[in-house]
Amino acid sequence: MIDLEVPRKFAPLLAQARGMAEEVFRPISRKYDRAEHDYPVELDLVSALIDGMSDSGAGQGAGASGSTRATDTAAVGSGRSTKTPKAGNRNGTNLSSVLSILETCRGDVGLTLSIPRQGLGNAAIAAVANDEQKARYGNRWAAMAITEPGTGSDSGAIRTTAVKDGDEYVLNGEKIFVTAGERAELVVVWATLDRSLGKQAIKSFVVERSNPGLKLVRLEHKLGIRSSDTAAFVLDNCRVPATDLLGDPEIRIEGGFGGAMQTFDNTRPLVAAMALGLTRACLDTTTDLLIAEGVQIDWDEPPHTQSAPVAKLLAMEAEYEAAYLLTLRAAWMADNGKPNSMQASMAKAKAGRTCVDVALACVELCGATGYSERELLEKWARDSKILDIFEGTQQIQLLVVARRLLQLSSSELK
Numbered sequence: 001m002i003d004l005e006v007p008r009k010f011a012p013l014l015a016q017a018r019g020m021a022e023e024v025f026r027p028i029s030r031k032y033d034r035a036e037h038d039y040p041v042e043l044d045l046v047s048a049l050i051d052g053m054s055d056s057g058a059g060q061g062a063g064a065s066g067s068t069r070a071t072d073t074a075a076v077g078s079g080r081s082t083k084t085p086k087a088g089n090r091n092g093t094n095l096s097s098v099l100s101i102l103e104t105c106r107g108d109v110g111l112t113l114s115i116p117r118q119g120l121g122n123a124a125i126a127a128v129a130n131d132e133q134k135a136r137y138g139n140r141w142a143a144m145a146i147t148e149p150g151t152g153s154d155s156g157a158i159r160t161t162a163v164k165d166g167d168e169y170v171l172n173g174e175k176i177f178v179t180a181g182e183r184a185e186l187v188v189v190w191a192t193l194d195r196s197l198g199k200q201a202i203k204s205f206v207v208e209r210s211n212p213g214l215k216l217v218r219l220e221h222k223l224g225i226r227s228s229d230t231a232a233f234v235l236d237n238c239r240v241p242a243t244d245l246l247g248d249p250e251i252r253i254e255g256g257f258g259g260a261m262q263t264f265d266n267t268r269p270l271v272a273a274m275a276l277g278l279t280r281a282c283l284d285t286t287t288d289l290l291i292a293e294g295v296q297i298d299w300d301e302p303p304h305t306q307s308a309p310v311a312k313l314l315a316m317e318a319e320y321e322a323a324y325l326l327t328l329r330a331a332w333m334a335d336n337g338k339p340n341s342m343q344a345s346m347a348k349a350k351a352g353r354t355c356v357d358v359a360l361a362c363v364e365l366c367g368a369t370g371y372s373e374r375e376l377l378e379k380w381a382r383d384s385k386i387l388d389i390f391e392g393t394q395q396i397q398l399l400v401v402a403r404r405l406l407q408l409s410s411s412e413l414k
Helices: 008-034 043-056 093-104 109-113 120-128 131-137 195-201 258-292 308-335 341-365 367-371 377-388 394-406
Strands: 142-145 161-165 168-179 186-192 202-208 214-219 230-241
Touching: 008 043, 008 093, 008 109, 008 377, 093 109, 093 258, 093 308, 109 258, 109 377, 120 131, 120 142, 120 186, 120 202, 120 258, 142 168, 168 186, 168 202, 186 195, 186 230, 195 202, 202 230, 258 308, 258 341, 258 377, 308 341, 341 367, 341 377, 341 394, 367 377
Parallel strands: 142 186, 161 186
Antiparallel strands: 161 168, 168 230, 186 202, 214 230
């Protein structure tokens, strides 16, 4: 059974992540928000620190690259597991990754997304790659390319094609909104082997960023997370070795999409953790600002007996706590080999919506200070929206949850 206390073995990791947020990220947060698309050189030292922690075993899976499942992945391409997880309560890399990302995002979400070798593509590789592929890709930085023009929330409608040609696949299509797409060394590209077969034919491929067939079209100018680059690509007869297909190369009519979609079971709790970190930052800063203005907060008294700002703050704290517990559950289930698709979507939906609501409410509560650049609140409000959109929008998360609860397929409930 899940233990809601943070495991003691994670304490050094979380202390490091908290220090990183407060001493490295926050001081440069405004700088790289203004200098959009400039690479934050300070992150090279952060990356080296994470690598050192991981190599020593002290990191406990810090960052997105540590996120994986506690099951044998030999049959992951067909959505099947071949090993029963060990009995007991395992607090592993998914939980540690969620907790450490929550801490770093108290400093800056965009900078967290920009840490080398900690991209969402790394989590995708950890989720579905075989042992040989994991060893080959090693500590390389991987972005993830799913979204296409006209194909956003419906990942099953992907139009990018992958055609087998000898020992290679030839990829053709267009990808947009690729986080860290310019800076990463690898891009995990989702493509279909046969459009007529729908989502069952969709597979993911690891493409070298230097591949001449992967052409950068533009970098997006964005509302928030400006320190993180967001790229658009065209794949023009992009040749990829067959050994760079992640998971099962066979098209399986039953459960064939499960291997690709399992990526989301790992990455959605990570995005929920990003939202939690930003929410926590907003709440802590707002609390400090209210206290500095003489607002009295009594955490032991019911909200209706206190001032309106305090009642609002307490309500937001409750929303945060609900999202936090949902996220811990989704990560814990992944660590213990339990199917967590519904719980991952619940966590992402709740945390994303809470993040947006809290960020905007904190700006409002703090008045002129919240709207100005004297504090980071206005920046956090801008950053918050993406956390309710990428890795599946709010509406898609609720649809996934509804399908699981009602036991209906995607064709039965659209």
